[in-house]
Amino acid sequence: MSGTDGNEPGMGRERRKALLEREIKDKACILFARKGFAGTSLTDIADAVGLSRAAIYYYFENKEALLEAIVAEVSERPIEIWLAQSRVSTAGPEEQLRDAVRRHVTGILDRQVLMRMMAVTEAALPPALAARHATSKRRYLNNCRRIIRDGVLAGVFRPVDDRVAALAVIGMAAWTVQWHDASRPPDTAGLAEAMAEMAVRSLSLDRDSAAAGTVDAVLVGLREHIGRLEQML
Template sequence: MSETGERRRASTRGVAARAAILEQAARLFAERGFEGTSLLDIAQAAELTRPALYHYFASKDEILATLVEQESAGAAEKLREIAAGELDPTERLRAAIHELVLDRAAAPERFRMLDRSERALPPPIAERHVHAKRTALAAVTGIIAAGIRAGEFRETDERMAALAVIGMCNWVAWWYHPGRDPEPAAVAAALAEQAVASVARPEHRRPPEPGVRGAIAQLRQDLDHLSRIVDAE
Protein backbone atom coordinates (compact mmCIF):
# COMPACT_ATOMS: atom_id res chain seq x y z
CA MET A 1 0.00 0.00 0.00
CA SER A 2 1.27 3.49 -0.82
CA GLU A 3 2.28 5.95 1.88
CA THR A 4 -0.73 8.13 1.00
CA GLY A 5 -3.10 5.18 1.34
CA GLU A 6 -1.62 4.23 4.69
CA ARG A 7 -2.07 7.79 5.98
CA ARG A 8 -5.70 7.73 4.90
CA ARG A 9 -6.29 4.45 6.71
CA ALA A 10 -4.63 5.80 9.83
CA SER A 11 -6.76 8.95 9.64
CA THR A 12 -9.95 6.88 9.27
CA ARG A 13 -8.99 4.73 12.25
CA GLY A 14 -8.29 7.85 14.27
CA VAL A 15 -11.69 9.36 13.48
CA ALA A 16 -13.42 6.10 14.40
CA ALA A 17 -11.45 5.81 17.64
CA ARG A 18 -12.28 9.37 18.69
CA ALA A 19 -15.95 8.79 17.92
CA ALA A 20 -15.95 5.60 20.01
CA ILE A 21 -14.26 7.36 22.92
CA LEU A 22 -16.77 10.22 22.82
CA GLU A 23 -19.72 7.85 22.57
CA GLN A 24 -18.60 5.74 25.51
CA ALA A 25 -17.68 8.80 27.56
CA ALA A 26 -21.12 10.32 26.99
CA ARG A 27 -22.76 7.08 28.09
CA LEU A 28 -20.64 6.80 31.22
CA PHE A 29 -21.03 10.48 32.13
CA ALA A 30 -24.81 10.08 31.76
CA GLU A 31 -24.84 6.97 33.96
CA ARG A 32 -22.27 7.91 36.61
CA GLY A 33 -21.75 11.65 36.25
CA PHE A 34 -18.53 13.38 35.23
CA GLU A 35 -16.90 13.08 38.64
CA GLY A 36 -17.83 9.41 38.96
CA THR A 37 -16.15 8.43 35.69
CA SER A 38 -12.40 7.91 35.27
CA LEU A 39 -10.25 7.92 32.15
CA LEU A 40 -9.62 4.24 32.74
CA ASP A 41 -13.39 3.62 32.72
CA ILE A 42 -13.66 5.39 29.36
CA ALA A 43 -10.65 3.59 27.89
CA GLN A 44 -11.98 0.18 28.89
CA ALA A 45 -15.45 0.96 27.54
CA ALA A 46 -13.89 2.04 24.21
CA GLU A 47 -11.74 -1.12 24.22
CA LEU A 48 -8.51 0.85 24.44
CA THR A 49 -5.65 0.98 26.86
CA ARG A 50 -5.28 4.14 28.89
CA PRO A 51 -2.03 5.10 27.07
CA ALA A 52 -3.83 4.59 23.74
CA LEU A 53 -6.62 6.90 24.86
CA TYR A 54 -4.06 9.63 25.56
CA HIS A 55 -3.17 9.50 21.87
CA TYR A 56 -6.59 11.03 21.12
CA PHE A 57 -7.44 13.07 24.22
CA ALA A 58 -5.10 14.58 26.79
CA SER A 59 -7.58 14.55 29.65
CA LYS A 60 -11.12 13.86 30.79
CA ASP A 61 -11.77 17.60 30.64
CA GLU A 62 -10.83 17.63 26.95
CA ILE A 63 -13.28 14.80 26.25
CA LEU A 64 -16.04 16.67 28.06
CA ALA A 65 -15.19 19.94 26.29
CA THR A 66 -15.48 18.18 22.93
CA LEU A 67 -18.86 16.72 23.86
CA VAL A 68 -20.12 20.13 25.01
CA GLU A 69 -18.88 21.71 21.79
CA GLN A 70 -20.62 19.12 19.63
CA GLU A 71 -23.86 18.85 21.58
CA SER A 72 -24.54 22.18 23.27
CA ALA A 73 -22.70 24.75 21.17
CA GLY A 74 -23.50 23.02 17.87
CA ALA A 75 -27.24 22.98 18.51
CA ALA A 76 -27.23 26.59 19.70
CA GLU A 77 -25.49 27.76 16.53
CA LYS A 78 -28.04 25.98 14.33
CA LEU A 79 -30.88 27.69 16.23
CA ARG A 80 -29.18 31.06 15.85
CA GLU A 81 -28.97 30.54 12.09
CA ILE A 82 -32.64 29.56 11.89
CA ALA A 83 -33.68 32.61 13.93
CA ALA A 84 -31.73 34.89 11.58
CA GLY A 85 -33.32 33.35 8.49
CA GLU A 86 -35.90 34.84 6.15
CA LEU A 87 -38.77 32.44 6.79
CA ASP A 88 -41.87 33.79 8.49
CA PRO A 89 -41.91 33.36 12.30
CA THR A 90 -44.23 30.35 12.23
CA GLU A 91 -41.93 28.46 9.87
CA ARG A 92 -38.85 29.53 11.80
CA LEU A 93 -40.34 28.24 15.05
CA ARG A 94 -41.32 25.00 13.36
CA ALA A 95 -37.79 24.60 11.96
CA ALA A 96 -36.14 25.41 15.30
CA ILE A 97 -38.21 22.86 17.22
CA HIS A 98 -37.69 20.28 14.49
CA GLU A 99 -33.92 20.79 14.75
CA LEU A 100 -33.90 20.54 18.54
CA VAL A 101 -35.99 17.37 18.65
CA LEU A 102 -33.89 15.65 15.98
CA ASP A 103 -30.76 16.54 17.96
CA ARG A 104 -32.15 15.13 21.21
CA ALA A 105 -33.51 11.97 19.54
CA ALA A 106 -30.29 11.31 17.62
CA ALA A 107 -28.09 11.18 20.72
CA PRO A 108 -30.25 11.23 23.87
CA GLU A 109 -27.41 9.98 26.06
CA ARG A 110 -25.32 13.04 25.21
CA PHE A 111 -28.00 15.44 26.37
CA ARG A 112 -28.60 13.39 29.50
CA MET A 113 -24.86 13.48 30.10
CA LEU A 114 -24.81 17.27 29.95
CA ASP A 115 -27.86 17.54 32.16
CA ARG A 116 -26.42 15.22 34.80
CA SER A 117 -22.88 16.63 34.68
CA GLU A 118 -23.80 20.32 34.47
CA ARG A 119 -22.93 21.16 38.08
CA ALA A 120 -19.60 19.34 37.83
CA LEU A 121 -18.42 21.01 34.62
CA PRO A 122 -15.01 22.66 34.98
CA PRO A 123 -15.38 26.50 34.84
CA PRO A 124 -14.20 27.08 31.23
CA ILE A 125 -16.44 24.30 29.93
CA ALA A 126 -19.34 25.45 32.11
CA GLU A 127 -19.04 28.97 30.68
CA ARG A 128 -19.20 27.60 27.13
CA HIS A 129 -22.21 25.46 28.01
CA VAL A 130 -24.07 28.34 29.69
CA HIS A 131 -23.32 30.60 26.72
CA ALA A 132 -24.74 27.98 24.34
CA LYS A 133 -27.91 27.63 26.44
CA ARG A 134 -28.39 31.40 26.46
CA THR A 135 -27.84 31.56 22.70
CA ALA A 136 -30.47 28.86 22.14
CA LEU A 137 -32.96 30.58 24.44
CA ALA A 138 -32.35 33.97 22.81
CA ALA A 139 -32.90 32.46 19.35
CA VAL A 140 -36.24 30.85 20.21
CA THR A 141 -37.35 33.89 22.24
CA GLY A 142 -36.55 36.11 19.27
CA ILE A 143 -38.57 33.94 16.89
CA ILE A 144 -41.61 34.06 19.18
CA ALA A 145 -41.27 37.82 19.68
CA ALA A 146 -41.15 38.28 15.90
CA GLY A 147 -44.28 36.15 15.56
CA ILE A 148 -46.11 38.32 18.10
CA ARG A 149 -45.12 41.49 16.25
CA ALA A 150 -46.27 39.98 12.95
CA GLY A 151 -49.62 38.98 14.43
CA GLU A 152 -48.94 35.27 13.82
CA PHE A 153 -48.62 34.51 17.54
CA ARG A 154 -50.87 35.64 20.35
CA GLU A 155 -49.74 38.10 23.00
CA THR A 156 -47.71 36.17 25.56
CA ASP A 157 -44.48 36.31 27.52
CA GLU A 158 -42.06 35.32 24.76
CA ARG A 159 -39.29 34.18 27.12
CA MET A 160 -41.64 31.97 29.13
CA ALA A 161 -43.07 30.52 25.93
CA ALA A 162 -39.54 29.83 24.64
CA LEU A 163 -38.58 28.07 27.86
CA ALA A 164 -41.72 25.94 27.60
CA VAL A 165 -41.12 24.75 24.04
CA ILE A 166 -37.39 24.18 24.62
CA GLY A 167 -38.23 22.14 27.71
CA MET A 168 -40.62 20.04 25.65
CA CYS A 169 -37.79 19.32 23.21
CA ASN A 170 -35.24 18.56 25.92
CA TRP A 171 -37.55 16.03 27.53
CA VAL A 172 -37.26 13.91 24.37
CA ALA A 173 -33.78 12.86 25.54
CA TRP A 174 -35.38 11.17 28.55
CA TRP A 175 -38.35 9.38 27.02
CA TYR A 176 -37.38 8.66 23.42
CA HIS A 177 -36.28 5.08 22.64
CA PRO A 178 -35.11 4.30 19.08
CA GLY A 179 -36.91 1.31 17.65
CA ARG A 180 -39.79 1.54 20.11
CA ASP A 181 -41.01 5.06 19.42
CA PRO A 182 -41.79 6.58 15.99
CA GLU A 183 -38.94 7.66 13.71
CA PRO A 184 -37.16 10.85 14.88
CA ALA A 185 -38.46 12.86 11.92
CA ALA A 186 -42.06 11.97 12.80
CA VAL A 187 -41.53 12.89 16.45
CA ALA A 188 -39.87 16.16 15.44
CA ALA A 189 -42.73 17.07 13.09
CA ALA A 190 -45.37 16.32 15.72
CA LEU A 191 -43.68 18.33 18.47
CA ALA A 192 -42.98 21.21 16.09
CA GLU A 193 -46.71 21.42 15.37
CA GLN A 194 -47.50 21.34 19.09
CA ALA A 195 -45.01 24.13 19.73
CA VAL A 196 -46.54 26.31 17.04
CA ALA A 197 -50.06 25.56 18.27
CA SER A 198 -49.10 26.62 21.80
CA VAL A 199 -48.40 30.20 20.70
CA ALA A 200 -50.35 30.61 17.46
CA ARG A 201 -53.01 33.28 17.19
CA PRO A 202 -56.29 31.83 15.88
CA GLU A 203 -56.61 32.45 12.16
CA HIS A 204 -59.73 34.59 12.55
CA ARG A 205 -57.90 36.79 15.08
CA ARG A 206 -54.89 37.55 12.93
CA PRO A 207 -54.60 41.15 11.71
CA PRO A 208 -54.93 41.63 7.95
CA GLU A 209 -51.33 42.88 7.78
CA PRO A 210 -48.36 43.07 10.18
CA GLY A 211 -47.35 46.18 12.08
CA VAL A 212 -49.30 49.16 13.41
CA ARG A 213 -51.76 49.33 10.53
CA GLY A 214 -52.71 45.70 10.97
CA ALA A 215 -53.21 46.19 14.71
CA ILE A 216 -55.42 49.23 14.08
CA ALA A 217 -57.45 47.31 11.51
CA GLN A 218 -57.92 44.47 14.00
CA LEU A 219 -58.98 46.95 16.67
CA ARG A 220 -61.53 48.49 14.31
CA GLN A 221 -62.99 45.06 13.62
CA ASP A 222 -63.28 44.44 17.36
CA LEU A 223 -64.97 47.84 17.87
CA ASP A 224 -67.40 47.11 15.03
CA HIS A 225 -68.23 43.77 16.65
CA LEU A 226 -68.73 45.44 20.03
CA SER A 227 -70.94 48.08 18.43
CA ARG A 228 -73.18 45.40 16.90
CA ILE A 229 -73.57 43.73 20.29
CA VAL A 230 -74.47 47.05 21.96
CA ASP A 231 -76.99 47.89 19.21
CA ALA A 232 -78.58 44.45 19.50
CA GLU A 233 -79.08 44.91 23.23
Protein backbone atom coordinates in the same frame (compact mmCIF):
# COMPACT_ATOMS: atom_id res chain seq x y z
CA MET B 1 -6.59 7.17 -10.73
CA SER B 2 -3.37 6.63 -8.84
CA GLY B 3 -4.04 9.82 -6.85
CA THR B 4 -7.39 8.43 -5.73
CA ASP B 5 -5.84 5.12 -4.77
CA GLY B 6 -3.15 6.92 -2.81
CA ASN B 7 -5.76 8.75 -0.74
CA GLU B 8 -7.72 5.65 0.26
CA PRO B 9 -5.40 4.44 3.06
CA GLY B 10 -5.39 7.93 4.57
CA MET B 11 -9.16 8.16 4.30
CA GLY B 12 -9.46 4.77 5.98
CA ARG B 13 -7.27 5.89 8.86
CA GLU B 14 -9.29 9.07 9.33
CA ARG B 15 -12.52 7.10 9.33
CA ARG B 16 -11.18 4.65 11.92
CA LYS B 17 -9.96 7.55 14.05
CA ALA B 18 -13.38 9.23 13.88
CA LEU B 19 -15.17 6.00 14.80
CA LEU B 20 -12.87 5.42 17.76
CA GLU B 21 -13.30 9.00 18.95
CA ARG B 22 -17.04 8.48 18.75
CA GLU B 23 -16.78 5.30 20.83
CA ILE B 24 -14.59 7.02 23.42
CA LYS B 25 -17.12 9.85 23.76
CA ASP B 26 -20.06 7.44 24.02
CA LYS B 27 -18.37 5.27 26.65
CA ALA B 28 -17.26 8.36 28.58
CA CYS B 29 -20.83 9.68 28.56
CA ILE B 30 -22.17 6.43 30.00
CA LEU B 31 -19.53 6.45 32.74
CA PHE B 32 -19.94 10.17 33.52
CA ALA B 33 -23.70 9.65 33.87
CA ARG B 34 -23.22 6.58 36.10
CA LYS B 35 -20.24 7.62 38.25
CA GLY B 36 -20.06 11.37 37.77
CA PHE B 37 -17.27 13.31 36.08
CA ALA B 38 -15.09 13.40 39.20
CA GLY B 39 -15.64 9.70 39.88
CA THR B 40 -14.61 8.58 36.39
CA SER B 41 -10.96 8.18 35.47
CA LEU B 42 -9.33 7.96 32.05
CA THR B 43 -8.42 4.40 32.96
CA ASP B 44 -12.13 3.62 33.42
CA ILE B 45 -12.84 5.04 29.97
CA ALA B 46 -9.90 3.23 28.37
CA ASP B 47 -11.04 -0.08 29.90
CA ALA B 48 -14.60 0.46 28.61
CA VAL B 49 -13.31 1.08 25.07
CA GLY B 50 -10.70 -1.68 25.21
CA LEU B 51 -7.69 0.62 24.89
CA SER B 52 -4.74 1.39 27.11
CA ARG B 53 -4.78 4.64 29.07
CA ALA B 54 -1.82 5.81 26.96
CA ALA B 55 -3.84 5.26 23.78
CA ILE B 56 -6.58 7.60 25.01
CA TYR B 57 -4.03 10.43 25.08
CA TYR B 58 -3.67 10.11 21.30
CA TYR B 59 -7.27 11.30 20.98
CA PHE B 60 -7.75 13.55 24.03
CA GLU B 61 -5.13 15.40 26.07
CA ASN B 62 -6.91 14.68 29.35
CA LYS B 63 -10.33 14.01 30.87
CA GLU B 64 -11.23 17.70 30.80
CA ALA B 65 -10.46 17.91 27.07
CA LEU B 66 -12.72 14.90 26.48
CA LEU B 67 -15.56 16.55 28.39
CA GLU B 68 -14.97 19.80 26.53
CA ALA B 69 -15.29 17.98 23.19
CA ILE B 70 -18.56 16.42 24.34
CA VAL B 71 -20.03 19.76 25.48
CA ALA B 72 -18.98 21.39 22.20
CA GLU B 73 -20.75 18.65 20.27
CA VAL B 74 -23.90 18.80 22.39
CA SER B 75 -24.45 22.53 22.78
CA GLU B 76 -21.94 24.90 21.26
CA ARG B 77 -21.57 23.64 17.70
CA PRO B 78 -25.26 22.93 16.87
CA ILE B 79 -26.37 26.24 18.38
CA GLU B 80 -23.69 28.19 16.53
CA ILE B 81 -24.75 26.64 13.21
CA TRP B 82 -28.44 27.33 13.87
CA LEU B 83 -27.82 30.95 14.93
CA ALA B 84 -25.72 31.61 11.84
CA GLN B 85 -28.47 30.26 9.57
CA SER B 86 -31.20 32.02 11.54
CA ARG B 87 -29.51 35.40 11.09
CA VAL B 88 -29.82 35.18 7.30
CA SER B 89 -33.17 33.39 7.16
CA THR B 90 -35.99 35.04 5.21
CA ALA B 91 -38.64 32.65 6.61
CA GLY B 92 -41.49 33.97 8.73
CA PRO B 93 -41.70 33.43 12.51
CA GLU B 94 -43.82 30.29 12.23
CA GLU B 95 -41.38 28.50 9.94
CA GLN B 96 -38.39 29.73 11.95
CA LEU B 97 -39.92 28.26 15.09
CA ARG B 98 -40.65 24.99 13.29
CA ASP B 99 -37.05 24.86 12.12
CA ALA B 100 -35.74 25.50 15.65
CA VAL B 101 -37.85 22.70 17.16
CA ARG B 102 -37.03 20.26 14.33
CA ARG B 103 -33.31 20.87 14.83
CA HIS B 104 -33.60 20.58 18.61
CA VAL B 105 -35.52 17.30 18.61
CA THR B 106 -33.39 15.77 15.86
CA GLY B 107 -30.15 16.85 17.54
CA ILE B 108 -31.24 15.39 20.87
CA LEU B 109 -32.43 12.06 19.50
CA ASP B 110 -29.34 11.67 17.30
CA ARG B 111 -27.18 12.18 20.42
CA GLN B 112 -29.24 10.49 23.12
CA VAL B 113 -26.26 9.09 25.02
CA LEU B 114 -24.59 12.49 25.14
CA MET B 115 -27.78 14.30 26.11
CA ARG B 116 -28.51 11.94 29.00
CA MET B 117 -24.98 12.43 30.24
CA MET B 118 -25.35 16.22 30.10
CA ALA B 119 -28.55 16.06 32.14
CA VAL B 120 -26.62 14.30 34.92
CA THR B 121 -23.26 16.08 34.60
CA GLU B 122 -24.34 19.65 33.84
CA ALA B 123 -24.34 20.80 37.46
CA ALA B 124 -20.82 19.40 37.99
CA LEU B 125 -19.14 20.94 34.93
CA PRO B 126 -15.84 22.74 35.63
CA PRO B 127 -16.54 26.50 36.05
CA ALA B 128 -15.07 27.67 32.74
CA LEU B 129 -16.85 24.96 30.78
CA ALA B 130 -20.10 25.55 32.69
CA ALA B 131 -19.92 29.23 31.73
CA ARG B 132 -19.47 28.38 28.05
CA HIS B 133 -22.35 25.91 28.18
CA ALA B 134 -24.58 28.48 29.91
CA THR B 135 -23.70 31.08 27.27
CA SER B 136 -24.71 28.70 24.47
CA LYS B 137 -28.02 27.90 26.19
CA ARG B 138 -28.71 31.60 26.76
CA ARG B 139 -28.04 32.43 23.11
CA TYR B 140 -30.41 29.67 22.05
CA LEU B 141 -33.11 30.88 24.45
CA ASN B 142 -32.72 34.50 23.34
CA ASN B 143 -33.10 33.61 19.68
CA CYS B 144 -36.23 31.56 20.42
CA ARG B 145 -37.61 34.55 22.33
CA ARG B 146 -36.83 36.81 19.39
CA ILE B 147 -38.70 34.49 16.99
CA ILE B 148 -41.74 34.45 19.28
CA ARG B 149 -41.70 38.24 19.69
CA ASP B 150 -41.53 38.64 15.93
CA GLY B 151 -44.49 36.29 15.58
CA VAL B 152 -46.54 38.28 18.09
CA LEU B 153 -45.77 41.57 16.35
CA ALA B 154 -46.58 40.03 12.96
CA GLY B 155 -49.96 38.90 14.26
CA VAL B 156 -49.36 35.16 13.77
CA PHE B 157 -48.71 34.33 17.45
CA ARG B 158 -50.87 35.16 20.45
CA PRO B 159 -49.63 37.86 22.86
CA VAL B 160 -47.55 35.82 25.30
CA ASP B 161 -44.64 36.21 27.68
CA ASP B 162 -41.88 35.38 25.18
CA ARG B 163 -39.52 34.05 27.87
CA VAL B 164 -42.10 31.66 29.32
CA ALA B 165 -43.20 30.56 25.85
CA ALA B 166 -39.62 29.97 24.68
CA LEU B 167 -38.75 27.96 27.79
CA ALA B 168 -41.91 25.87 27.34
CA VAL B 169 -41.07 25.09 23.71
CA ILE B 170 -37.44 24.28 24.54
CA GLY B 171 -38.50 22.07 27.46
CA MET B 172 -41.00 20.21 25.31
CA ALA B 173 -38.31 19.42 22.74
CA ALA B 174 -35.63 18.57 25.32
CA TRP B 175 -37.84 16.10 27.21
CA THR B 176 -38.10 13.78 24.18
CA VAL B 177 -34.75 12.25 25.17
CA GLN B 178 -36.43 10.83 28.28
CA TRP B 179 -39.35 9.07 26.64
CA HIS B 180 -38.75 8.52 22.91
CA ASP B 181 -38.38 4.86 22.00
CA ALA B 182 -36.59 4.37 18.68
CA SER B 183 -38.20 0.93 18.29
CA ARG B 184 -41.68 2.47 18.12
CA PRO B 185 -43.10 4.97 15.62
CA PRO B 186 -42.79 7.76 14.83
CA ASP B 187 -39.18 7.85 13.73
CA THR B 188 -36.94 10.79 14.58
CA ALA B 189 -37.92 12.85 11.53
CA GLY B 190 -41.62 12.19 12.09
CA LEU B 191 -41.44 13.07 15.77
CA ALA B 192 -39.44 16.24 15.06
CA GLU B 193 -42.06 17.35 12.55
CA ALA B 194 -44.93 16.60 14.94
CA MET B 195 -43.26 18.48 17.80
CA ALA B 196 -42.52 21.46 15.54
CA GLU B 197 -46.16 21.67 14.52
CA MET B 198 -47.32 21.39 18.15
CA ALA B 199 -45.01 24.25 19.15
CA VAL B 200 -46.35 26.53 16.43
CA ARG B 201 -49.99 25.63 17.09
CA SER B 202 -49.57 26.24 20.81
CA LEU B 203 -48.70 29.87 20.04
CA SER B 204 -50.84 30.53 16.95
CA LEU B 205 -53.85 32.82 17.03
CA ASP B 206 -57.13 30.91 17.24
CA ARG B 207 -58.55 32.21 13.99
CA ASP B 208 -61.37 29.67 13.89
CA SER B 209 -62.93 30.88 17.13
CA ALA B 210 -62.40 34.50 16.18
CA ALA B 211 -64.30 33.84 12.97
CA ALA B 212 -67.21 32.27 14.84
CA GLY B 213 -68.82 35.65 15.43
CA THR B 214 -69.75 35.19 19.11
CA VAL B 215 -69.36 38.03 21.59
CA ASP B 216 -66.75 36.01 23.51
CA ALA B 217 -64.81 35.37 20.32
CA VAL B 218 -64.85 39.06 19.42
CA LEU B 219 -63.64 40.00 22.91
CA VAL B 220 -60.84 37.43 22.68
CA GLY B 221 -59.82 38.87 19.34
CA LEU B 222 -59.88 42.42 20.70
CA ARG B 223 -57.74 41.45 23.68
CA GLU B 224 -55.22 39.78 21.38
CA HIS B 225 -55.02 42.85 19.14
CA ILE B 226 -54.70 45.19 22.15
CA GLY B 227 -51.92 42.97 23.51
CA ARG B 228 -50.07 43.17 20.20
CA LEU B 229 -50.57 46.93 20.06
CA GLU B 230 -49.17 47.33 23.59
CA GLN B 231 -46.08 45.32 22.64
CA MET B 232 -45.59 47.39 19.45
CA LEU B 233 -45.90 50.65 21.44
